Amino acid sequence: MPSLAGLFFWMNIKLENIRKLEVSKPLKLDCGKTINNFPLAYETYGKLNSDKNNAILVFHALTGDQYVTGTNPITNKEGWWVTAVGPGKAIDTNKYFVICANVIGGCMGSLGPRNINPETNQPYGLNFPVITIRDMVRAQETLLENLGIKKLLCATGGSMGGMQLLQFCSTFPDKTFSAIPIACSASHSAQNIALNELARQSIMADPVWDNGKYFLKNVQPKNGLAVARMVGHISYLSEKGMQEKFGRKLQEKADYEFSFNADFQVESYLRHQGYAFVERFDANSILYITRAMDYFDLSKQFKGGLVEAFKNQRTKFLVISFSSDWLYTTKDNKDIVIALNASGADVSYSEITTDKGHDSFLLDEPDFLKTLKGFIDSMYEKFKNEK
């Protein structure tokens, strides 16, 4: 791979330090194109035991990456799931071997639109092939092969991570003993697609985006990308949660400024989140990953619908939803449970009562974390005895 250092100087990202697997096996994408010799960035936590039966694969969400816990060496911030994963946490890295890979299409070291296209010697930009959730999952399966893991103890993920997980279980029915899809859906709804379109259109409306060719000028469509992130942040909170957190509170001022500055705390919050995001994420990656989410419809891959998708499942499932999540609702998650039930799969389901919306899976929600821990620990006991 040609060096990418310096190409995206504003991000200050040292991509060389990222742990990567060079996947040589060609991967035929759903769009018809084939990629080969591509990088798949990943990170692991904890130790794989000698029986190789303590491995847990985590799939990350839209704006996540492989740095699940500890300090993200690229951003120097905490890993995105530090609440749930780590020594002594619900997913205890003293006990389990946790693996997470950056999705293809992403921008944290795995093949994505800002990688160099060998045909042009320039970054792909919009010449990057449109990828799907299934493509992401197939790429990650090669990593398991490479790590010598025949069967995972558990695979889990929230939001888009949950979608990857459902696809993973359906495509590779014998690769994991148990699975925990969290706050996700088996197909993107009209509302989900609409919100993603809003994110994409805000990027595309930024003149700096320049049809995805901003990399030629070593710039990033910051304004568009920041707005895209703001849209996301609104959808991750519940109405009640937002009201409680911000209400009509003003941002470090006693009264209205009679201007369009961020008078309200909620405005200030969104602006902060939006502009912090552009430091670590590539705008074209957002286009590609949201597209993959929108194309996701597991039942479409099977004539018989979702029940067929889970046929002959031996994996033990725990589906978790959050009561105030309006992005991937309890109903979306229950539809998964119903399909799993109808296919005869071993499935548990819990709806966690909370005001914190879709974001709940990333937060310190004691009931959620207790449920997660209880399930994984009991599955480990079963998995050990099965062998």
Place this chain on the structure above:
Amino acid sequence: MKSEFKVIANLLPNNTRVLDVGCGDGSLMSLLRKDKNIEVRGLELNQNNVQQCIHKGLPVIQGNAETELHQFPNQSFDYVILSQTLQAFYDPNKVMRELLRIGKSVIVSIPNFGFWKVRINLLFFGKMPVTKTLPNTWYNTPNLHMCTIKDLFNYCEDKRIKIKRVIGINNDKTSLINNNNLEIKNFFSEIGIFLIG
């Protein structure tokens, strides 16, 4: 352990597939899985109970039996168990039909409103009964449709539901109930357990 659970366990053959509707903290499911190698599934409304089941490695779905039994396919279980909750539903008749649709057989237990202590409460004291199996007072009881063993017996006959076995429990003593001893057992049993379908 509740004597009712022992009776229910004794009604179930080994290696069957059982759905426990309103499975609580999973005590019955644990027993069935351990002693009879039964493949168990639970449905439970309370989040705490659901958590406890999950900790025990028992498959449980959080949900309301009144509205969410439709998710289980026809005849997908050998047995469906409903322990002392039939009387708490808005529409027990509908729930009963759902149980019979999902299970090849159904085990339903009820706190017997025909039990002599209940009758005395009402007859001599003119008060809604509060007993061991009916611990709540009239204003905070979850029970909406109390019935007696005789009522449920007649219900099954009216609806042409096959009664396979009825067992009465009184002070941990169990006895078989049939057409001939129904009146007396309806008087002396605190709990009735019906195997039907």
